Amino acid sequence: MTHIALIGLPGSGKTTIGRQLARRLGLPFVDTDEAIEQELGCSIRDFFEAEGEVAFRDVESRVLHRLTEGPPCLLSTGGGIVLRPENRQRLREACRVVYLRASANDLFRRLRHDQKRPLLQVADPLERLKALEAERGPLYRETAHFTVDAGRSHLHQVVNKLAAQIELEGGAPEP
Ligand SMILES: Nc1ncnc2c1ncn2[C@@H]1O[C@H](COP(=O)(O)OP(=O)(O)OP(=O)(O)O)[C@@H](O)[C@H]1O
Numbered sequence: 001m002t003h004i005a006l007i008g009l010p011g012s013g014k015t016t017i018g019r020q021l022a023r024r025l026g027l028p029f030v031d032t033d034e035a036i037e038q039e040l041g042c043s044i045r046d047f048f049e050a051e052g053e054v055a056f057r058d059v060e061s062r063v064l065h066r067l068t069e070g071p072p073c074l075l076s077t078g079g080g081i082v083l084r085p086e087n088r089q090r091l092r093e094a095c096r097v098v099y100l101r102a103s104a105n106d107l108f109r110r111l112r113h114d115q116k117r118p119l120l121q122v123a124d125p126l127e128r129l130k131a132l133e134a135e136r137g138p139l140y141r142e143t144a145h146f147t148v149d150a151g152r153s154h155l156h157q158v159v160n161k162l163a164a165q166i167e168l169e170g171g172a173p174e175p
């Protein structure tokens with residue numbers, strides 16, 4: 001296993017915490033959503049609208065495989081990456097997987113004014129977050145090696161806790 005991957009619901013802090021943790025551990029930081037947008041040459045939102053979710057998930061699986069075959073990095077993933085069994089398997093075999101757990105209520109408080117996340121641009125974003133939590137919670141738990149509370153804790157507390165846990169387990173992989 002060579003990588004560290006962060007998984008969790010939209011807004012759980014994968015990108016923000018991932019960037020800070022990568023700096024702490026001296027690892028390159030890669031966001032799968034950003035890598036996908038680079039590969040596509042357009043935004044995920046536009047691609048989703050034009051080609052649909054199945055086409056997006058195909059690209060996401062391809063990018064996950066490519067990135068996890070490359071040099072060790074801290075991988076922040078798209079919120080839906082655990083939906084495909086092949087991605088869950090790939091994550092578990094190639095990465096130390098951390099689930100940033102945050103409840104729908106906590107995320108709603110955090111994201112209620114968000115306009116960037118297509119999944120939340122609906123009449124009732126709290127209901128949508130609850131549905132995502134019900135569908136994906138078991139998949140995040142099944143995929144993760146380690147879970148951390150990222151709903152109520154401050155950003156720096158989550159980063160400190162993860163850095164300590166990784167140290168305890170023998171430290172970060174050599175980049
Ligand atoms: N523990 C935290 N406490 C308070 N605010 C947080 C915490 N974690 C993240 N945030 C804030 O919540 C917002 C969403 O965080 P971020 O973009 O990192 O989430 P994400 O999991 O990458 O979301 P997405 O799945 O949509 O890419 C940001 O404004 C970030 O600063």
Ligand SMILES: O=C(O)C1=C[C@@H](O)[C@@H](O)[C@H](O)C1
Binds near residue numbers: 033080118119
């Ligand atoms: O939760 C999801 O299904 C998604 C989350 C984003 O990170 C992107 O990967 C995309 O918008 C889909």
Ligand SMILES: [Mg+2]
Binds near residue numbers: 015016
């Ligand atoms: Mg993100």
